[in-house]
Amino acid sequence: MIKAMIVINNQGKPRLSKFYNYTPLEQQQKLIRSIYSVLCLRPENVSNFIEGSSFLGPDSRLVYKLFATLYFIFVFDSSENELAMFDLIQVYVEILEKCFSNVCELDLVLNCSKMHTILDEMILGGQVVETNSEKVMQAVDEIAKMEKITAATKFISKSTSLFWG
Amino acid sequence: MSGNGGPSLMDSLFQRTLEDLIKGIRLHLPGAGQSSFISKSLDEIRREIKSTDLQTKSTAVQKLTYLHSLHGVDMSWAAFHAVELTSSPLFIYKKTGYLAASLSFRPSTDVLLLLTNQLRKDLSSTNQHEVSLALECLSVICTPDLARDLTPDIFTLLTCGKMFIRKKSIACLLMIFGQYPDAVRVCFKRLVENLESSDNAQTLAATVGVFCELASKEPRSYLPLAPEFYRILVESRNNWVLIKVLKIFMHLAKLEPRLAKKVVEPICDHMKRSEAKSLVFECVRTIVSSFYEYEFAVKLAVAKIREFLLDSDLNLRYLGLQGLLLVAPSHLWAVLENKEVVIKSLSDVDQNIKLEALRLVMSMVSDNNVVEICRVLIGYALKSDPEFCNEILRSMLSTCSRNVYEIIIDFDWYVSLLGEMARIPHCQNGEEIEYQLIDIGMRVKDVRPELVRVGRDLLIDPALLGNPFIHRILSAAAWVSGEYVQFSRKPFEIMEALLQPRTNLLPPSIRSVYIHSMFKVLSFCLHSFLLPEKGVNTSLSNFDDIEPGFTYSESEQEFTEPDHATRSSTFQKSDTFMLESIDNVLTQLITSLTPLADNHDVEIQERVRNVLGLAQLAQQEISCHHDLKEKMVDKVNLKTSIIINIINDALLEDFGPIPFSAQERVPIPDGLVLEENLSKLDSICADVRLPKSESFCLIKPVLLPTDGDSNSNQQNEEESGTAVESTSLLAEHRKRHGLFYLPSNDKKIASSSFPPANDPNQRDNDVEDLVKLTEESLVLKRKPNLSRPRPVVVKLDEGDRHPITVKKTDENEDLISGAVRDVLLGTEASLHSNISSSRRKGKSHSKVNMENSETGNSSKRRSKHRDHGKNVEDRDENSEKGKKKSVGRHKARRRADGDGVVVVQKPIIPDFLL
Known part of the structure; x- marks a missing residue:
C-alpha cells in the first residue's frame, strides 16, 4: 500500500503531508526531515527511486519527482509498482496544473485543502482508487461547487463571510 | 482583539482567514519571528474556536489544521470542535471537520466515539461526496471499535450502485479488516463478488488492490480464488489491475507450484504486448522471482531487462539492474550477458545505480575470481565517497564470509585483504573485520602464521591507533598476535x-x-x-x-x-x-x-x-x-x-x-538443581x-x-x-x-605470493580489468591451477553465526486469514446455494471459486474445468492431462467423504488449479 504522500519544497518546508497509517506527529516530522535530507543531497538527473528501508522502516520505497521548487514524494511498500507510483505523481501534478493553470508553489501554499481534496479522490486508505485525471477533476469540481454554494448561502445571510475575498 | 473570555463579535467580524494566516506566516522570517506569530495566531484560534458561529469556528479549525499538518502544532485539544463541525449540514463545514479529524485524530483520541454516529449518518447519505468524506476519514482513523460498529454500513456500500462510492468503500474495507478481523465474515463474500464483476475497472482495481494487500500478509487463504485471479490476468486490460494481480500470483506461486504452468504464458503475453513499462517490469519481476524455472519466460524477461538496461532513462536502468539482481541467484548467465553494463554502472553518478551494480558484481563472485574482483573493488573503494566505499567493503566482507568462507581458497590472501581493508581511510567496518579475523584464526589452522603477520603489521603502525573506527580491528590483531x-x-x-x-x-x-x-x-x-x-x-x-x-x-x-x-x-x-x-x-x-x-x-x-x-x-x-x-x-x-x-x-x-547453542547442549549434571535458590550462600561466601x-x-x-x-x-x-x-x-x-x-x-x-590488494599502481584500468577477468574466469569456468590446496576450515554442524529467529506473524493477520478460510470453506455450502440460486445466468466462470470445495458436486466441477478450457484455448497437453487427473482425484476424495454429507473437518485448501 501507499504509506504516505508528501510534498516539500527545495528548502525542506512541507507543503502537504498525508500519512495513511497512523503516525504520531513527531514521527511524521522526523520522517519528512530525513526524507528531505536524503533528497537534497541527490544531484539532478539521477533515478527517482530510493530504497528506504534504512530511514523509513522495513519494506519501504520512495519515489519522488522534482517539479520546479517542489518535491512530490510517495512512500510505499512492495505491494506497489515503482513506475506506477511514478505515473501517479505525474497524474497528480497534471490535475494540479488543470486546477490552477500554470501552477506554482504559492498556489499550493494557499490551497492546501484543495490538494487534500484531489489526493483523497485518487487515494483512499493507501489504495489507489482513481487514476483518470478527468474523473478526478470532475469530482473535485463538484466538491468545489458544493463548497461554494453553501458558502454563498452563508454570504447572503451573513455579510461577514470573507469567502469571496 | 477582545480580552480573555469567549470570542466577541469583533473576533468574528475581523477574523483572519486561512489565507491571511498563511500570508502572515510568509511575511515573518523563519525562526523567532515566525514562531511568535504562530503562537499569537494560536491564541486567536483558541478564542475563535469556541464561537457559536460555525463560520468562525470552521475557519479557526481550518487554520489550526493547517498549522498542525505543516507546522507541527499540536491540535489534540481541538478534537471536539472538529467532531462538532462534521455534524454540520453544510458541506464546507463538514469537510473542514473531517479533514481536521483525519489529519489529527489518533487511536487514543477520546472523542472518537462521538464520531461513530456521525460517520454512520454520513455513510448512508445520499450525497456521494459526503459518503466519500466519511469513508476517507474512517480509513485513516479506524480503530477496532469504529470498525466493529460501522462494518454493517460498509457492507451495504459494497453493493452500492454508484461506482464512485463502491470503489472507495472497497479500499476502506482493508483498514476495517486490519482493525476488526471479524468483519471478514460479513464482508468477504461481497468483496469476492466485486472481484467477479468486471463491469467497472475502478472497483476491480480497488478490489484487486485489497486482495493484493491481504495476500502479501498471508497468501494461503486466497489460493482458492486463484481461478478468479487467473481470469482477470487473461481478460483485463487495465495496467493497474494487472500489476496487482501479478503481485498476487507472486505470493500464491510460492504455495502452489502448479500455478506456474498456467500463468506463465499469459504473463509472457503481457510482457510482449504491453507498452506500459510499469506492467512490463512487473511481469519481469514476477517471472524472475517466482517462475524462474520456465526457460522461455526467463529468456524473454532477460531480454526485457536488457532493454531497460540500455535505455537512456535512469529509472529504467535502475529497475533493470534490480531485475537482474533478482535473476542472478537462479540464472547467473543473465548477469554475465550484461556484465559490461553492470560494471560500467559501478562508476555511475547515481548512488542507487552504483549500489545495485555492486550487488550484481558480488553475485558474480565465485571461488576462482574472488581474488581479482576483490582487488578491483578495493580500487573502487579507495576512489569513491565514504558511504559507497563502506558499502563496497561491507558487501565484500559478507560475500567472502558466506557459508563459512566457502569461496575462499587462499586464506593467506584473504587475511591480508582484511588487513588492507583496515588501512582504507574511510573504513568503518571494524566490527565485521574484527569478527572475521578471529573467526578465521580459530577455524583455519594453516592460516595462523599469515594472520599473525597481518596482525603485526596492523599493530605496529601507530597511525592506525588514531582512527576510532578501526580500534576493533586492532583488538582482533592484538588477540591473534597473542593467541x-x-x-x-x-x-x-x-x-x-x-x-x-x-x-x-x-x-x-x-x-x-x-x-x-x-x-x-x-x-x-x-x-x-x-x-x-x-x-x-x-x-x-x-x-x-x-x-x-x-x-x-x-x-x-x-x-x-x-x-x-x-x-x-x-x-x-x-x-x-x-x-x-x-x-x-x-x-x-x-x-x-x-x-x-x-x-x-x-x-x-x-x-x-x-x-x-x-x-x-x-x-x-x-x-x-x-x-x-x-x-x-x-x-x-x-x-x-x-x-x-x-x-x-x-x-x-x-x-x-x-x-x-553450545551452552544449551551441556548436560545438566546429576544432582544439580538449577532452580535452587542460592541466596543462602551469601552469608557463607560473604568473607x-x-x-x-x-x-x-x-x-x-x-x-x-x-x-x-x-x-x-x-x-x-x-x-x-x-x-x-x-x-x-x-x-x-x-x-x-x-x-x-x-x-x-x-x-x-x-x-x-600475491600482490597487495590496494597497490596504487594497479588501480587504473579497473573497468577493463573487471570485464576481462569476468570474461576469463566466469564464462570459461575453468578450474584455477592452485599452488596449494584449500586449507581445512572448521565448520560447525548448525547455526554457525546467528541463531535463526522465528518470524512471528501478526495476530491480526492470523485472525483475518482464519476468517477468510472460514468464509471460503466452512460456510461453503450455504454460500454455494445462495449464489447459484440468486445470480449467474450466463457468467459460468464466476461460479468457479464458489464451487471449488470438497462439497461441490463433480459434474459442476467438470463444467468449471471446461469453462476454463474455453478461456484459455491454447494449452499444452500436459496440463490437459493434469486436469483430468485432478478431476478424478476430486471424485475419489468425494466418494471417500461419503455422498451428500457435508462435513468439512479441517480447512484443507482443495486444489482448483489444474
Missing part, C-alpha cells in the same frame, strides 16, 4: 607494538585485550627462554629471531635458515643475547605498565597486575641468576619456570569456534574472596573479544586527554625504535 604468538617471527617486536604509547587512545575494553596479549607474548618468550628443550618441537621452530642483535638490527639471513639443526645450534650460542633482550623487554614492560596498575577500569587494572606480577618475578630471578647463564639446567628449577610451565600449558590449549586473578589467566575463553563489551566504545576521558601529549611521545618512540616503522619495506621482505 598465536608461537607463529610470530619476532615476538619481541609484537611486544613493542603492544606497548607503544599511542595505545592510550584505545578504549579500555580493547586496551585490556592488548594487555592480555602482552601476557601471552611474555609467557611465550619466557617459556622459550627458560625451557627451550621442552618448547623446541612446538614453538621454538618459529622462534628464530632470538639471535644476536635481534631487537634493533634484523639481518635477512635469519629468514633463510630453514634448517632445524643449525637453528638450535645458533640458539645455544645466542643465549647471552637472549638474556639481554628478555631483560630489556621485562624492563620496558614494567616501566610502561606500572602507571596503569591503578587504572580506573577494572579490566585493565586486573590484567595489568597479572602481567606485572609475572614480569617482576621473572625479572628478579633472571637478574639474580645472571651468572648462571651458562647452565641451562638451573633455569628449569626457577620459580618462574614452574609458573611459566603451568601458564603455557593452559595457553597452549587451542580453542575453536563455538556454536551458539570469601573469589580467586579471580588466577582463574582469569588460566581460563582463556573469558578473553574472547567478540563479546561486545558494553563500554567498548567509550573512550576513557582521562586517557584521551593525553592525546596531544602522545604525538610528541610518538615522535620520541619512533626515534628510538625507528626500524619498526618500515611497514612497506617489511612487507616486501616477508614476501607473499
Whole structure:
C-alpha cells in the first residue's frame, strides 16, 4: 500500500503531508526531515527511486519527482509498482496544473485543502482508487461547487463571510 | 482583539482567514519571528474556536489544521470542535471537520466515539461526496471499535450502485479488516463478488488492490480464488489491475507450484504486448522471482531487462539492474550477458545505480575470481565517497564470509585483504573485520602464521591507533598476535607494538585485550627462554629471531635458515643475547605498565597486575641468576619456570569456534538443581574472596573479544586527554625504535605470493580489468591451477553465526486469514446455494471459486474445468492431462467423504488449479 504522500519544497518546508497509517506527529516530522535530507543531497538527473528501508522502516520505497521548487514524494511498500507510483505523481501534478493553470508553489501554499481534496479522490486508505485525471477533476469540481454554494448561502445571510475575498 | 473570555463579535467580524494566516506566516522570517506569530495566531484560534458561529469556528479549525499538518502544532485539544463541525449540514463545514479529524485524530483520541454516529449518518447519505468524506476519514482513523460498529454500513456500500462510492468503500474495507478481523465474515463474500464483476475497472482495481494487500500478509487463504485471479490476468486490460494481480500470483506461486504452468504464458503475453513499462517490469519481476524455472519466460524477461538496461532513462536502468539482481541467484548467465553494463554502472553518478551494480558484481563472485574482483573493488573503494566505499567493503566482507568462507581458497590472501581493508581511510567496518579475523584464526589452522603477520603489521603502525573506527580491528590483531604468538617471527617486536604509547587512545575494553596479549607474548618468550628443550618441537621452530642483535638490527639471513639443526645450534650460542633482550623487554614492560596498575577500569587494572606480577618475578630471578647463564639446567628449577610451565600449558590449549547453542547442549549434571535458590550462600561466601586473578589467566575463553563489551566504545576521558601529549611521545618512540616503522619495506621482505590488494599502481584500468577477468574466469569456468590446496576450515554442524529467529506473524493477520478460510470453506455450502440460486445466468466462470470445495458436486466441477478450457484455448497437453487427473482425484476424495454429507473437518485448501 501507499504509506504516505508528501510534498516539500527545495528548502525542506512541507507543503502537504498525508500519512495513511497512523503516525504520531513527531514521527511524521522526523520522517519528512530525513526524507528531505536524503533528497537534497541527490544531484539532478539521477533515478527517482530510493530504497528506504534504512530511514523509513522495513519494506519501504520512495519515489519522488522534482517539479520546479517542489518535491512530490510517495512512500510505499512492495505491494506497489515503482513506475506506477511514478505515473501517479505525474497524474497528480497534471490535475494540479488543470486546477490552477500554470501552477506554482504559492498556489499550493494557499490551497492546501484543495490538494487534500484531489489526493483523497485518487487515494483512499493507501489504495489507489482513481487514476483518470478527468474523473478526478470532475469530482473535485463538484466538491468545489458544493463548497461554494453553501458558502454563498452563508454570504447572503451573513455579510461577514470573507469567502469571496 | 477582545480580552480573555469567549470570542466577541469583533473576533468574528475581523477574523483572519486561512489565507491571511498563511500570508502572515510568509511575511515573518523563519525562526523567532515566525514562531511568535504562530503562537499569537494560536491564541486567536483558541478564542475563535469556541464561537457559536460555525463560520468562525470552521475557519479557526481550518487554520489550526493547517498549522498542525505543516507546522507541527499540536491540535489534540481541538478534537471536539472538529467532531462538532462534521455534524454540520453544510458541506464546507463538514469537510473542514473531517479533514481536521483525519489529519489529527489518533487511536487514543477520546472523542472518537462521538464520531461513530456521525460517520454512520454520513455513510448512508445520499450525497456521494459526503459518503466519500466519511469513508476517507474512517480509513485513516479506524480503530477496532469504529470498525466493529460501522462494518454493517460498509457492507451495504459494497453493493452500492454508484461506482464512485463502491470503489472507495472497497479500499476502506482493508483498514476495517486490519482493525476488526471479524468483519471478514460479513464482508468477504461481497468483496469476492466485486472481484467477479468486471463491469467497472475502478472497483476491480480497488478490489484487486485489497486482495493484493491481504495476500502479501498471508497468501494461503486466497489460493482458492486463484481461478478468479487467473481470469482477470487473461481478460483485463487495465495496467493497474494487472500489476496487482501479478503481485498476487507472486505470493500464491510460492504455495502452489502448479500455478506456474498456467500463468506463465499469459504473463509472457503481457510482457510482449504491453507498452506500459510499469506492467512490463512487473511481469519481469514476477517471472524472475517466482517462475524462474520456465526457460522461455526467463529468456524473454532477460531480454526485457536488457532493454531497460540500455535505455537512456535512469529509472529504467535502475529497475533493470534490480531485475537482474533478482535473476542472478537462479540464472547467473543473465548477469554475465550484461556484465559490461553492470560494471560500467559501478562508476555511475547515481548512488542507487552504483549500489545495485555492486550487488550484481558480488553475485558474480565465485571461488576462482574472488581474488581479482576483490582487488578491483578495493580500487573502487579507495576512489569513491565514504558511504559507497563502506558499502563496497561491507558487501565484500559478507560475500567472502558466506557459508563459512566457502569461496575462499587462499586464506593467506584473504587475511591480508582484511588487513588492507583496515588501512582504507574511510573504513568503518571494524566490527565485521574484527569478527572475521578471529573467526578465521580459530577455524583455519594453516592460516595462523599469515594472520599473525597481518596482525603485526596492523599493530605496529601507530597511525592506525588514531582512527576510532578501526580500534576493533586492532583488538582482533592484538588477540591473534597473542593467541598465536608461537607463529610470530619476532615476538619481541609484537611486544613493542603492544606497548607503544599511542595505545592510550584505545578504549579500555580493547586496551585490556592488548594487555592480555602482552601476557601471552611474555609467557611465550619466557617459556622459550627458560625451557627451550621442552618448547623446541612446538614453538621454538618459529622462534628464530632470538639471535644476536635481534631487537634493533634484523639481518635477512635469519629468514633463510630453514634448517632445524643449525637453528638450535645458533640458539645455544645466542643465549647471552637472549638474556639481554628478555631483560630489556621485562624492563620496558614494567616501566610502561606500572602507571596503569591503578587504572580506573577494572579490566585493565586486573590484567595489568597479572602481567606485572609475572614480569617482576621473572625479572628478579633472571637478574639474580645472571651468572648462571651458562647452565641451562638451573633455569628449569626457577620459580618462574614452574609458573611459566603451568601458564603455557593452559595457553597452549587451542580453542575453536563455538556454536551458539553450545551452552544449551551441556548436560545438566546429576544432582544439580538449577532452580535452587542460592541466596543462602551469601552469608557463607560473604568473607570469601573469589580467586579471580588466577582463574582469569588460566581460563582463556573469558578473553574472547567478540563479546561486545558494553563500554567498548567509550573512550576513557582521562586517557584521551593525553592525546596531544602522545604525538610528541610518538615522535620520541619512533626515534628510538625507528626500524619498526618500515611497514612497506617489511612487507616486501616477508614476501607473499600475491600482490597487495590496494597497490596504487594497479588501480587504473579497473573497468577493463573487471570485464576481462569476468570474461576469463566466469564464462570459461575453468578450474584455477592452485599452488596449494584449500586449507581445512572448521565448520560447525548448525547455526554457525546467528541463531535463526522465528518470524512471528501478526495476530491480526492470523485472525483475518482464519476468517477468510472460514468464509471460503466452512460456510461453503450455504454460500454455494445462495449464489447459484440468486445470480449467474450466463457468467459460468464466476461460479468457479464458489464451487471449488470438497462439497461441490463433480459434474459442476467438470463444467468449471471446461469453462476454463474455453478461456484459455491454447494449452499444452500436459496440463490437459493434469486436469483430468485432478478431476478424478476430486471424485475419489468425494466418494471417500461419503455422498451428500457435508462435513468439512479441517480447512484443507482443495486444489482448483489444474
